Amino acid sequence: MNKIAPIVFGLLLLAAVPxxxxxxxxxxxxGLFGGRLDQHNPTSTEETASETRLQLRMEDFGDRSxxxxxxxxxxxxxxxxxxxxxxxxxxxxxxxxxxxFDFKVGRQILTWGTGDLIFINDVFAKDYRSFFIGRDDxxxxxxxxxxxxxxxxxxxxxxxxxxxxxxxxxLPTGRRLSYYNPMSGxxxxxxxxxxxxxxxxIPPARFKNSELATRFQHQFGAFSFxxxxxxxxxxxxxxxxxxxxxxFFPRLNVYGTSLRGATMGGIVWLEGGYxxxxxxQAGDNPYVPNSSATGMVGFERQVATDLxxxxxxxxxxxTNYDKFKAQQPPGAYVRDEVKHxxxxxxxxxxxxxxxxxxxxxxxxxxxxxAYVRFSGEYKYTDNLTxxxxxxxxxxxxxxxxxxxxxxxxxxxxxxxYGY
Amino acid sequence: xxxxxxxxLLPVLALVLIAITASAQDANEIMKKSHLAYYYAGNDGLAExxxxxTDKRGKERVREFTMLRRxxxxxxxxEYYTYFKKPSDVSRLTFMVHxxxxxxxxxWLYVPSVDLVKPISADDKNSSFVGSDFTxxxxxxxRWTEDNHTYKGEQDLNGTAVYVIESVPKEPxxxxxxxxxxxxxxxxxxxxEEYYDSKNNLERIFTAEKVDTVDGxxxxxxxxxxxxxxxxxxxxxxxxIKYNVGIEADVFSERYLKTPPRKYIH
Numbered sequence: 001m002n003k004i005a006p007i008v009f010g011l012l013l014l015a016a017v018p019x020x021x022x023x024x025x026x027x028x029x030x031g032l033f034g035g036r037l038d039q040h041n042p043t044s045t046e047e048t049a050s051e052t053r054l055q056l057r058m059e060d061f062g063d064r065s066x067x068x069x070x071x072x073x074x075x076x077x078x079x080x081x082x083x084x085x086x087x088x089x090x091x092x093x094x095x096x097x098x099x100x101f102d103f104k105v106g107r108q109i110l111t112w113g114t115g116d117l118i119f120i121n122d123v124f125a126k127d128y129r130s131f132f133i134g135r136d137d138x139x140x141x142x143x144x145x146x147x148x149x150x151x152x153x154x155x156x157x158x159x160x161x162x163x164x165x166x167x168x169x170x171l172p173t174g175r176r177l178s179y180y181n182p183m184s185g186x187x188x189x190x191x192x193x194x195x196x197x198x199x200x201x202i203p204p205a206r207f208k209n210s211e212l213a214t215r216f217q218h219q220f221g222a223f224s225f226x227x228x229x230x231x232x233x234x235x236x237x238x239x240x241x242x243x244x245x246x247x248f249f250p251r252l253n254v255y256g257t258s259l260r261g262a263t264m265g266g267i268v269w270l271e272g273g274y275x276x277x278x279x280x281q282a283g284d285n286p287y288v289p290n291s292s293a294t295g296m297v298g299f300e301r302q303v304a305t306d307l308x309x310x311x312x313x314x315x316x317x318x319t320n321y322d323k324f325k326a327q328q329p330p331g332a333y334v335r336d337e338v339k340h341x342x343x344x345x346x347x348x349x350x351x352x353x354x355x356x357x358x359x360x361x362x363x364x365x366x367x368x369x370a371y372v373r374f375s376g377e378y379k380y381t382d383n384l385t386x387x388x389x390x391x392x393x394x395x396x397x398x399x400x401x402x403x404x405x406x407x408x409x410x411x412x413x414x415x416x417y418g419y
Numbered sequence: 420x421x422x423x424x425x426x427x428l429l430p431v432l433a434l435v436l437i438a439i440t441a442s443a444q445d446a447n448e449i450m451k452k453s454h455l456a457y458y459y460a461g462n463d464g465l466a467e468x469x470x471x472x473t474d475k476r477g478k479e480r481v482r483e484f485t486m487l488r489r490x491x492x493x494x495x496x497x498e499y500y501t502y503f504k505k506p507s508d509v510s511r512l513t514f515m516v517h518x519x520x521x522x523x524x525x526x527w528l529y530v531p532s533v534d535l536v537k538p539i540s541a542d543d544k545n546s547s548f549v550g551s552d553f554t555x556x557x558x559x560x561x562r563w564t565e566d567n568h569t570y571k572g573e574q575d576l577n578g579t580a581v582y583v584i585e586s587v588p589k590e591p592x593x594x595x596x597x598x599x600x601x602x603x604x605x606x607x608x609x610x611x612e613e614y615y616d617s618k619n620n621l622e623r624i625f626t627a628e629k630v631d632t633v634d635g636x637x638x639x640x641x642x643x644x645x646x647x648x649x650x651x652x653x654x655x656x657x658x659x660i661k662y663n664v665g666i667e668a669d670v671f672s673e674r675y676l677k678t679p680p681r682k683y684i685h
Contacts, residue, residue, distance in 0.1 A: 022685055026507045027507070028507060057510075059511070063681050063682055064681070066681065070532075096678075108534070109533060110534055111534040111535050111536075137532075137533060138533050141533050150674070152674055157673070217673075219672070219673065222525055224673075260538065261538070262523060262525055262540065265523070265540065265542035266540040267539070267540050300540060301540050301542065302540050302542055302543050305543060305545070305546055305593075306546060308540070349550075352472065352474060352480075352547065352550045352551075352651065353547065353549070353550030354480075354550065379480075381478070382480050382481060382505070382506035383506065383507065385508065416508075418506060418507030418508050419507055
């Protein structure tokens, strides 16, 4: 299978090369500078960002297929070495076979599900290193090498995304952003010592370690229903191997559904999923997370001209909680069996949509932590945009989702020239 | 020759008759015809659109997009598909509207850089379309049945004979309290509209700057909206217009929102 697949798809690609050449280029140049607000952060940099980025975009398309590429070049001033970097953000071929099949093959950004910055069935790679320091929203999603197949018929749309190699979330490494280390029981970073540089090993490149994400979607009137299945790994290294004393990515299946649509003058969404922890289904293993059931409800509405507000409530229920609780070391913070997360986004546009003020709050009453994102953006011209923003974390305990980043508060300025 | 006279006479008589009935025509009927002529030309249509926004300091912003439209029936539900080309920060973004004549429209946005399909609440039809002086409702049309219309006579508008119709919303409406329309007597296109606010102050003026006949259909190819109070204006140029191209219904679905129909969009 591993050897045949590339050949088959190579042939498919040849059959679908764009027929009418219409190559188009654009992109942007961007400067991002951010400073931290906490003096005692154990990282090795004072800046959270000091970078200049050039993004090149290229597209070429015909009637039935298109090629798209997005390439980033980066100068990163926070690094002492390796200051020049680049990344192929996207490079894919999209084509149609017959009238029912759509394919997207290559390096791509993948998104589905209904939440606003809450992801249940969207088990595609996120980049929190970018998200926490003020990079554009498009950098929250990390690219995956994948083949996406979509089949459409009268019932709805069936999607299958296969990623040959597991792609984890990009998490703070300790160099620019600090994190909580359960071994030392404190927030650490490379400023304390190089051993705190955090980059867990990913599962070896084998067929059985590939990722599979599927969705069935059906649209009826103003509503859209979806059912999802994912087979792969936790995207964060939530497991711990006591032999090698290192974190790892435990196996995970996710089964879920969602419903989203227009009602009551706004948009409502409901999504639920069961996180089936394949290596610890009974909850006996203290080093692998227990399975959990999670659900959310959200509503968004334009409350006044150019003012949009939304709210979400997520509930996460851990299975075999009693076993989990008994496994925790004495004195450690132990999460509740049922965890709640509330979020709200407020967006206001002014001056013919040239000014956008935005705030997003995450707050968990059960974990007693919070994360606030805010920004003000001014489009001086069609090409030139100026942005000021910040990321503020707070938490009563250092081991919670947002509490672990509580020393990473930062503010940033960003200047973008699009061409 | 004698035989020709009745042939010539009949159309002339017919025209005279039409003129007489038209002047007595119900204002409601004129507004309906105008709505159909302006928003429902052909069974479908596509165009390349350049929108230039000029603020009170004279600073210009330009949006370029391709727009597809399909009518389910004349005066009935419609679908719109917009593919943005410029400026750079919105290039390749797509936007789709299912206009519902009874109830709220459905709107979706697709942001390709994050592969995100997002339904948008369409409660406020009076909000600005991409920051311009046009509202969503100006783009897809306010149904004539939502206002009470009064026939105010006929007039000459820059050499064109027009009907003058005054419209007042049946339900209180943020968009305008009163509107005066100048409708071309020949083709029923709105050549000028004046929007008054609740204090009866002139707020916006729409003008059809250029009318061309495309595929036999009279079309306003340059549209302008002046916001008198904000001192800004927006000009919209339509080029490469095509009607009755046979745009398939499924083009206005999430599938095509994510993958633009390249047959129509270049």
